[in-house]
Amino acid sequence: MDDKRQMTMKDIARELGVSVATVSRALSDSPSISRERRQAIQQYAREHNYFPNVIAEQLRHSRRNPSRAIGVIMPEMVHYYFSSILDGIETEASTRGYHLIVAKSNESYAREVQICEAMLKNKVCGIIVSQAKDTEQYDHFKHLEAAGVPLVFYDRICPALNASRVVVDDYMGTMNAVSHLIETGCKRIAFFGTSMNMIIGKNRFNGYRDALYEHGLELDESLVRICDNRADAERITPPMMRTENRPDAFFAVNDETAIGILSVVKRLGFAVPDDVSICGFTNGFRATVCDPMLTTVEQRGSQVGKEAADILIGLVEGTLPADHAEKRIVKTRLVIRGTTRHP
Amino acid sequence: MDDKRQMTMKDIARELGVSVATVSRALSDSPSISRERRQAIQQYAREHNYFPNVIAEQLRHSRRNPSRAIGVIMPEMVHYYFSSILDGIETEASTRGYHLIVAKSNESYAREVQICEAMLKNKVCGIIVSQAKDTEQYDHFKHLEAAGVPLVFYDRICPALNASRVVVDDYMGTMNAVSHLIETGCKRIAFFGTSMNMIIGKNRFNGYRDALYEHGLELDESLVRICDNRADAERITPPMMRTENRPDAFFAVNDETAIGILSVVKRLGFAVPDDVSICGFTNGFRATVCDPMLTTVEQRGSQVGKEAADILIGLVEGTLPADHAEKRIVKTRLVIRGTTRHP
DNA sequence: TAATTATATGCAATCGTTTGCGTAATCCGA
DNA sequence: TCGGATTACGCAAACGATTGCATATAATTA
Numbered sequence: 001m002d003d004k005r006q007m008t009m010k011d012i013a014r015e016l017g018v019s020v021a022t023v024s025r026a027l028s029d030s031p032s033i034s035r036e037r038r039q040a041i042q043q044y045a046r047e048h049n050y051f052p053n054v055i056a057e058q059l060r061h062s063r064r065n066p067s068r069a070i071g072v073i074m075p076e077m078v079h080y081y082f083s084s085i086l087d088g089i090e091t092e093a094s095t096r097g098y099h100l101i102v103a104k105s106n107e108s109y110a111r112e113v114q115i116c117e118a119m120l121k122n123k124v125c126g127i128i129v130s131q132a133k134d135t136e137q138y139d140h141f142k143h144l145e146a147a148g149v150p151l152v153f154y155d156r157i158c159p160a161l162n163a164s165r166v167v168v169d170d171y172m173g174t175m176n177a178v179s180h181l182i183e184t185g186c187k188r189i190a191f192f193g194t195s196m197n198m199i200i201g202k203n204r205f206n207g208y209r210d211a212l213y214e215h216g217l218e219l220d221e222s223l224v225r226i227c228d229n230r231a232d233a234e235r236i237t238p239p240m241m242r243t244e245n246r247p248d249a250f251f252a253v254n255d256e257t258a259i260g261i262l263s264v265v266k267r268l269g270f271a272v273p274d275d276v277s278i279c280g281f282t283n284g285f286r287a288t289v290c291d292p293m294l295t296t297v298e299q300r301g302s303q304v305g306k307e308a309a310d311i312l313i314g315l316v317e318g319t320l321p322a323d324h325a326e327k328r329i330v331k332t333r334l335v336i337r338g339t340t341r342h343p
Numbered sequence: 344m345d346d347k348r349q350m351t352m353k354d355i356a357r358e359l360g361v362s363v364a365t366v367s368r369a370l371s372d373s374p375s376i377s378r379e380r381r382q383a384i385q386q387y388a389r390e391h392n393y394f395p396n397v398i399a400e401q402l403r404h405s406r407r408n409p410s411r412a413i414g415v416i417m418p419e420m421v422h423y424y425f426s427s428i429l430d431g432i433e434t435e436a437s438t439r440g441y442h443l444i445v446a447k448s449n450e451s452y453a454r455e456v457q458i459c460e461a462m463l464k465n466k467v468c469g470i471i472v473s474q475a476k477d478t479e480q481y482d483h484f485k486h487l488e489a490a491g492v493p494l495v496f497y498d499r500i501c502p503a504l505n506a507s508r509v510v511v512d513d514y515m516g517t518m519n520a521v522s523h524l525i526e527t528g529c530k531r532i533a534f535f536g537t538s539m540n541m542i543i544g545k546n547r548f549n550g551y552r553d554a555l556y557e558h559g560l561e562l563d564e565s566l567v568r569i570c571d572n573r574a575d576a577e578r579i580t581p582p583m584m585r586t587e588n589r590p591d592a593f594f595a596v597n598d599e600t601a602i603g604i605l606s607v608v609k610r611l612g613f614a615v616p617d618d619v620s621i622c623g624f625t626n627g628f629r630a631t632v633c634d635p636m637l638t639t640v641e642q643r644g645s646q647v648g649k650e651a652a653d654i655l656i657g658l659v660e661g662t663l664p665a666d667h668a669e670k671r672i673v674k675t676r677l678v679i680r681g682t683t684r685h686p
Numbered sequence: 687t688a689a690t691t692a693t694a695t696g697c698a699a700t701c702g703t704t705t706g707c708g709t710a711a712t713c714c715g716a
Numbered sequence: 717t718c719g720g721a722t723t724a725c726g727c728a729a730a731c732g733a734t735t736g737c738a739t740a741t742a743a744t745t746a
Contacts, residue, residue: 005406006490008702019726024704034724054464055402056702059731062398063348069444069465077430078645080421080628087420090447099461101412102445104433118442121397122412147349259632266634285423289602289632291609302421351732362696367734377694399732402701 007050016044027052058123066125066316070309072102073115073129075156080255080284081301082130085154088305089128096313098125105132116140120147126312130155150315150322154308157199164315164326166307170200173297173332174207177279178251180295180334182215184341186249186277189217190240192227192261193253204253204281228253233260241268241276248276249340255280255287255296262290262339278339292338303330350393359387370395401466409468409659413652415445416458416472418499423598423627424644425473428497431648432471439656441468448475459483463490469655473498493658493665497651500542507658507669509650513543516640516675517550520622521594523638523677525558527684529592529620532560533583535570535604536596547596547624571596576603584611584619592620592683598629598639605633605682621682635681646673 009023016023018037026033026041033041044050058067070093074082086102093100101124105112112132117140119127126149129141138160144151145163153165181189191208194201205224212219227236233252237260240247250265252258258280262272270276272292280287280296287294307328314320336342352366359366361380369376369384376384387393401410413436417425429445436443444467448455455475460483462470469492472484481503487494488506496508524532534551537544548567555562570579576595580603583590593608595601601623605615613619615635623630623639630637650671657663679685 010702020703021705021727022725024702025725028704032724037724051464053402053405053466053702055398055405055466056731057704059396059398059402059701059733060703060705062396062731077433078423078426083421083426086445087447090420090445094446099465100445102429102433102443103437104430117394121394122442123396123398263634285628286632289629291606291634353732363733364697364735365695367732368695371734375694380694396732399701400734402703402731403733403735405701 006053007048008053009050012041012044012048012050016041062123067123068098069101069122069124070098070312071115071119071122071124071127071129072100073112073119073127074102074104075107075130075132077104080286081155081282081299084284084299084301085305085308088302088307089309090305091302092306092309093313096309098309098313107133109135109137113140116144120144120149124149125316126150126152128152128154128308128312131158150312152308152312152315152326154304155200159199162325164311164320166304166311166328166330167200168299168304168330169332170203171207171210173281173299173334174204174251175211176332176334177281177295177297178208178211179215180336180343181249181251181277181279181340182211182217183343184273184277187217188220188223188245188247189249189251190223190225190247191251192225192233192236192257194228195226201253208251223247228257230256230260233257234264237261237264238268241265241270250276250278252278252280255282255284255294258294258296258339259286259290262294272339273341277341283335287335287337290339295337295340296335298333298335300330300332349396350391351396352393355384355387355391355393359384405466410466411441412444412465412467413441413655414458414462414465414467414470414472415443416455416462416470417445417447418450418473418475420447423629424498424625424642427627427642427644428473428648428651431645431650432652433648434645435649435652436656439652441652441656450476452478452480456483459487463487463492467492468659469493469495471495471497471651471655474501493655495651495655495658495669497647498543502542505668507654507663509647509654509671509673510543511642511647511673512675513546514550514553516624516642516677517547517594518554519675519677520624520638520640521551521554522558523679523686524592524594524620524622524683525554525560526686527616527620530560531563531566531588531590532592532594533566533568533590534594535568535576535579535600537571538569544596551594566590571600573599573603576600577607580604580607581611584608584613591618592622594622594624596624598623598625598627598637601637601639601682602629602633605637615682616684620684626678630678630680633682638680638683639678641676641678643673643675 009020013020013023023041026038072089090100103115109132112135138158141161151163153163157165193205196202209219225236227233250261258278262278265276280294283296283298287296311326320326352363356363356366366384369381415432433443446458452475455478481501484504494506496506500508536548539545552562568579570576593604601621605621608619623637626639626641630639654669663669
């Protein structure tokens with residue numbers, strides 16, 4: 001059993017009767033140290049399994065080299081899309097020799113600010129972040145940029161900052177999905193989206209609108225609702241289904257909402273997809289659990305994560321110019337299952 | 344816009360014409376510095392938003408003080424139970440002033456070893472870990488312990504190490520669930536579990552067996568199967584349902600498997616729960632998505648995470664004796680929904 | 687007024703590495 | 717045998733903070 005204290009270069013130096021500088025050079029294979037000494041030192045180090053103290057290394061290099069820690073801020077953790085993204089970030093970061101410091105904001109602005117400070121103190125080399133819902137001031141992000149810490153946004157983008165970002169192709173994703181509904185015979189397609197002042201909400205709505213236009217259908221405002229969770233969906237849907245001119249399809253902004261619609265529509269006695277078609281957005285766990293299984297737009301969270309990490313590392317390593325905001329769009333994919341008719 | 348280089352005590356000292364030592368003492372509110380100087384220095388620091396370099400602080404204190412970084416190793420990330428646990432760890436750690444370095448092993452032994460080394464190098468103060476499936480050697484864990492890095496296991500426990508751990512009460516959870524099935528009229532209850540050489544598998548099986556005994560039912564070996572995923576469940580279930588003496592209930596080791604059973608049983612034309620009752624284990628997202636909703640044992644991942652973090656921090660801070668292995672069991676809770684009859 | 691004590695500050699070592707520079711020792715050719 | 721190049725190493729100053737100890741000044745006491 002080793003002693004608790006880690007072995008240092010000083011120990012090696014003392015033991016082998018050389019200076020610390022020599023040990024340092026020998027371990028980094030400097031040719032200015034004679035072959036025999038170098039090997040002796042390396043062997044000794046190996047046998048006593050010495051390894052360098054990163055803290056000291058970092059301190060020495062703090063002027064030039066950034067650390068290899070990437071900060072990741074998520075609004076919540078128990079969430080299919082976010083954990084996919086984290087997975088993607090981890091994959092990309094670890095293969096490129098970086099590690100992750102992960103924190104969740106709980107959708108709280110105050111906590112988000114705290115986290116940013118803590119990460120700055122802990123010398124992360126950059127931060128990948130999705131904003132908390134109630135964040136409306138951006139000084140904490142600006143401070144980070146001023147301190148030279150690159151920022152990459154995903155999912156929820158900071159509108160006030162021209163920062164690097166990666167988002168999914170909400171517009172095309174929705175357009176394809178709605179086109180699919182139309183092409184399988186649906187005429188009155190309801191749209192359950194988020195508030196239009198979120199970029200994501202607007203893009204999806206535009207995709208919906210344009211798909212209708214392209215197919216020569218009119219947009220009926222009464223079919224467009226703000227609704228992005230199951231409870232609301234279960235409340236809003238029944239009255240719509242009881243109207244004279246009921247929808248024959250629903251496009252929902254996420255799988256959860258789609259599931260809500262599905263469950264309530266079935267309860268009302270409609271057949272899915274024969275009476276009503278339903279399409280979601282995410283393609284998470286839920287999509288294959290409901291009955292029938294959900295047709296949905298795959299959001300490819302892990303790809304989003306990978307791209308975000310790739311951008312950040314590029315920024316850190318200088319492959320990407322620090323002043324340029326890299327913006328990437330991850331393509332979505334329509335996964336057709338049982339809640340829509342087949343073409 | 345600030346310069347990129349962070350301000351240091353030296354800068355403050357130069358600017359105010361005092362020594363670095365004085366700045367250090369003033370900022371830590373030492374009474375040995377005169378009130379005026381102290382305030383002047385503090386004000387200057389505040390105005391130029393100086394903050395200490397943790398790297399340097401850590402180096403200075405490395406002998407006595409551990410870092411405040413907790414390493415977390417997960418076999419995978421996109422998984423309800425694991426992300427709940429991560430959520431719990433984050434919550435507990437962040438409120439107690441620690442941050443998380445998260446890595447995933449991808450169920451690979453080699454990667455797990457790498458991660459342990461990297462975390463040791465990065466001076467985490469301790470590690471919370473669930474073993475990869477193919478880990479059968481434990482030297483990397485032993486090295487960590489030898490180096491004085493406390494370890495806390497969750498979910499998948501290292502059998503060869505007498506380390507601290509937190510697990511859910513698989514035995515009672517299963518026992519209660521099976522009792523519920525019996526008390527709602529089921530007589531022939533199938534058990535879909537994992538391999539018996541995993542502790543978790545054995546405990547759940549024992550709970551099943553003892554629930555049967557306590558209610559005077561016999562254990563029928565033909566109803567006990569090894570099956571812990573949806574695909575297998577969909578393959579194994581139909582033949583069972585076609586036998587003369589078909590089961591009238593299923594207990595599955597996780598929700599995913601239960602969903603597989605549910606979907607196939609419905610397809611075969613049985614009514615759930617009237618013909619067949621089904622109970623799962625996890626209570627993840629899936630449980631409320633299927634139709635009918637799944638009766639299941641809630642695993643309380645976030646509680647597991649909190650307990651794990653609590654133990655680790657106790658170990659690090661010395662509240663818990665370093666040589667003692669703290670073992671905690673998180674109670675489960677039966678959530679009765681639509682796949683079983685009501686009592 | 688001289689001696690004593692408090693008060694406020696600086697010096698310098700330390701944490702573990704890295705690295706520019708200086709310098710013995712060795713080697714080479716003439 | 718001597719001057720110059722080469723080789724192989726050590727010294728010491730960083731990196732940014734902390735802290736035991738010494739000390740200069742000021743305040744107190746006899």
